[in-house]
Amino acid sequence: MSLSPIAQVTGRGVVVAGDDIDTDRIIPARYMRCITFDGLGEYLFRDVRQTPEGKSTNHPIDDPKYKGATILISGMNFGCGSSREHAPQAIARAGFKAVIAGGFAEIFFGNSTTLGLPCATATRKDLTALMSLIQKDPTTLVTIDVEKLHVTAGPLSFPVSLKTSAQQGLLSGRYDAIADLLANLPKVKELAGRIPSATAS
Amino acid sequence: MGKTLFQKVWDRHAVGILPDGSTQLFVGTHLIHEVTSPQAFGMLRDLGLKVAFPSRTFATVDHIVPTDQRTEPFRDSLADAMIKELRKNCSDFGVTFFDIPSGKQGIVHIVGPEQGITQPGTTIACGDSHTSTHGAFGAVAFGIGTSQVRDVLATQTMALSPLKVRKIEVRGKLGPGVYAKDIILHIIRTLGVNGGTGYAYEYCGPTIEGLSLEERMTICNMSIEGGARAGYVNPDEKTFEYLKGRPYSPKGKEWDVAVAEWKKVVSDADAIYDDVKIFEASEIRPTVTWGINPGQGIFIDEAIPSPEQLPEADRASAKEALEFMKFKAGEKLAGQKIQVAFFGSCTNARISDFLEASKFLKGRKVAPGIRAIAVPGSQGVSKICAEMGIDKIFREAGFDWREAGCSMCLGMNPDQLVGDEICASSSNRNFKGRQGSPTGRTLLMSPVMVVAAAVTGKVSDARLVFAKS
Numbered sequence: 001m002s003l004s005p006i007a008q009v010t011g012r013g014v015v016v017a018g019d020d021i022d023t024d025r026i027i028p029a030r031y032m033r034c035i036t037f038d039g040l041g042e043y044l045f046r047d048v049r050q051t052p053e054g055k056s057t058n059h060p061i062d063d064p065k066y067k068g069a070t071i072l073i074s075g076m077n078f079g080c081g082s083s084r085e086h087a088p089q090a091i092a093r094a095g096f097k098a099v100i101a102g103g104f105a106e107i108f109f110g111n112s113t114t115l116g117l118p119c120a121t122a123t124r125k126d127l128t129a130l131m132s133l134i135q136k137d138p139t140t141l142v143t144i145d146v147e148k149l150h151v152t153a154g155p156l157s158f159p160v161s162l163k164t165s166a167q168q169g170l171l172s173g174r175y176d177a178i179a180d181l182l183a184n185l186p187k188v189k190e191l192a193g194r195i196p197s198a199t200a201s
Numbered sequence: 202m203g204k205t206l207f208q209k210v211w212d213r214h215a216v217g218i219l220p221d222g223s224t225q226l227f228v229g230t231h232l233i234h235e236v237t238s239p240q241a242f243g244m245l246r247d248l249g250l251k252v253a254f255p256s257r258t259f260a261t262v263d264h265i266v267p268t269d270q271r272t273e274p275f276r277d278s279l280a281d282a283m284i285k286e287l288r289k290n291c292s293d294f295g296v297t298f299f300d301i302p303s304g305k306q307g308i309v310h311i312v313g314p315e316q317g318i319t320q321p322g323t324t325i326a327c328g329d330s331h332t333s334t335h336g337a338f339g340a341v342a343f344g345i346g347t348s349q350v351r352d353v354l355a356t357q358t359m360a361l362s363p364l365k366v367r368k369i370e371v372r373g374k375l376g377p378g379v380y381a382k383d384i385i386l387h388i389i390r391t392l393g394v395n396g397g398t399g400y401a402y403e404y405c406g407p408t409i410e411g412l413s414l415e416e417r418m419t420i421c422n423m424s425i426e427g428g429a430r431a432g433y434v435n436p437d438e439k440t441f442e443y444l445k446g447r448p449y450s451p452k453g454k455e456w457d458v459a460v461a462e463w464k465k466v467v468s469d470a471d472a473i474y475d476d477v478k479i480f481e482a483s484e485i486r487p488t489v490t491w492g493i494n495p496g497q498g499i500f501i502d503e504a505i506p507s508p509e510q511l512p513e514a515d516r517a518s519a520k521e522a523l524e525f526m527k528f529k530a531g532e533k534l535a536g537q538k539i540q541v542a543f544f545g546s547c548t549n550a551r552i553s554d555f556l557e558a559s560k561f562l563k564g565r566k567v568a569p570g571i572r573a574i575a576v577p578g579s580q581g582v583s584k585i586c587a588e589m590g591i592d593k594i595f596r597e598a599g600f601d602w603r604e605a606g607c608s609m610c611l612g613m614n615p616d617q618l619v620g621d622e623i624c625a626s627s628s629n630r631n632f633k634g635r636q637g638s639p640t641g642r643t644l645l646m647s648p649v650m651v652v653a654a655a656v657t658g659k660v661s662d663a664r665l666v667f668a669k670s
């Protein structure tokens with residue numbers, strides 16, 4: 001599938017502070033009772049956005065000052081836990097175009113890349129500076145340059161990291177691997193003949 | 202220079218290198234369930250694609266299936282729709298489905314090994330992070346997202362980058378009352394919840410070799426909780442013995458050929474590892490989590506740490522955990538009142554878990570006011586428990602004995618915590634909201650410790666509670 005390359009993402013940021021924000025927090029399992037991903041955006045961070053009684057907790061996602069943000073900024077080990085693609089799907093469907101964090105759990109990272117949602121890793125120091133800048137002035141535009149692996153935001157300018165294969169995929173519009181995988185089907189069939197499969201007897 | 206099992210399996214299953222530099226990896230066996238597969242089949246239909254190798258995919262229902270109702274339609278119409286969708290997808294695309302009437306349904310990571318589908322030296326993928334469980338057999342097993350489920354259905358391959366391998370050697374003898382669950386909780390606590398990023402964990406050493414396959418599954422299961430993408434144990438005679446005669450295991454002459462192949466995938470003695478960590482079994486004691494990630498654990502006789510005692514990087518999370526759990530630093534977990542005891546999940550709902558716990562539970566009663574539920578990991582486990590009278594021991598003690606499924610491990614079905622209830626749980630995740638209530642509190646521990654908590658109504662050192670039995 002030829003998709004448009006993603007070389008740069010620019011937008012306003014929202015800070016969802018904290019480390020180890022797991023995929024159960026991003027999208028609680030109760031909201032995964034669905035057979036399509038449509039409408040998942042609404043349930044992003046659901047349980048921390050509302051009290052059990054349904055009152056708003058003023059979570060940053062609902063804070064009017066961050067309205068229209070397209071870049072999610074969070075702490076270390078973002079997206080740990082369950083492999084549910086519902087998590088990056090909810091983030092993307094809530095309107096986000098990229099995530100900047102101190103680090104990402106691997107499955108989450110891979111799932112996000114496949115959807116064309118770049119996940120850039122910043123150092124703790126740069127991240128702290130970015131967070132306080134955005135908290136102070138949420139109108140600041142944040143730009144992630146996927147090619148140069150660099151983030152600029154107001155007076156800030158710092159390097160970020162991204163796995164090379166993800167970067168290559170995003171830049172070439174091949175972040176969804178399906179077309180490349182399908183192209184090799186003849187080779188796959190040949191290999192399959194040599195790999196035993198579990199069969200009932 | 203020798204190779205690790207991981208490298209051997211990877212090399213054997215690599216189709217080639219993709220334009221983005223990642224590897225196209227062949228998936229020997231693909232497992233699917235009702236929650237992460239419907240969208241993948243939807244994408245397949247949108248793209249007009251077929252399942253490339255339908256005989257390599259196996260399906261079951263576990264996450265959302267009710268454990269107290271087995272006749273359709275299910276009370277939860279969404280659950281009903283998801284299960285019917287999987288049934289239709291399997292029939293449309295020619296995939297084997299261990300449906301409820303098959304007698305083989307259960308948590309996907311328990312069904313695979315039980316049916317002999319999980320075999321050494323192969324690659325396994327499933328749209329579920331605890332796919333690492335299958336590594337107990339010397340398979341390289343990956344949890345994947347739904348788009349990758351689509352990739353595997355359409356091509357039996359996926360794009361992945363190779364992992365580093367960390368050897369985790371455990372040596373010495375476990376003390377009485379200390380189990381596989383304690384080993385893995387201890388490893389995660391020591392190496393950190395993201396300590397395994399970029400790695401596959403190879404568990405080895407005399408202690409691991411001494412464990413049964415079911416115990417090895419408990420350890421491999423939680424590799425993901427330590428941040429590792431996969432975890433495995435080299436196959437040995439115990440592995441072959443477990444697999445022999447299972448429905449999907451090779452038979453007759455093919456069995457001998459398979460065993461010879463399986464022996465070859467074992468890591469070479471001179472294999473090079475990217476990292477090595479050594480643990481002493483005798484230092485491990487029954488471990489219970491006090492926080493909101495599986496690395497926030499302590500030995501039962503330790504006190505909850507204060508954030509200041511922890512490395513700086515862990516302090517914010519510890520503070521958040523104390524607040525959420527309503528615990529104080531310096532407090533002991535032992536003695537904390539519980540409201541719910543959950544015995545189940547792909548970490549600990551196999552026959553040996555129920556058998557071991559039943560020895561202590563026999564003749565005892567669940568403390569008044571405690572909601573205790575026991576959920577076998579599969580219909581197969583359920584059947585054997587019934588044959589051995591284990592279900593009766595649990596029922597007579599006051600446990601609610603359920604049908605197979607994930608149940609309260611993730612609370613996608615009606616089995617959920619209510620409000621801020623504290624649950625002694627044999628599962629693998631204690632994230633906020635994990636067990637179905639946004640404010641529910643989960644304490645991870647071994648199954649025997651769950652039973653000890655159930656009968657005393659509070660977190661208890663099973664070694665003391667059951668001292669005389």
Ligand code: SF4
Binds near residue numbers: 548
């Ligand atoms: S038992 Fe829990 S961890 Fe295991 S597959 Fe089911 S929900 Fe996931």
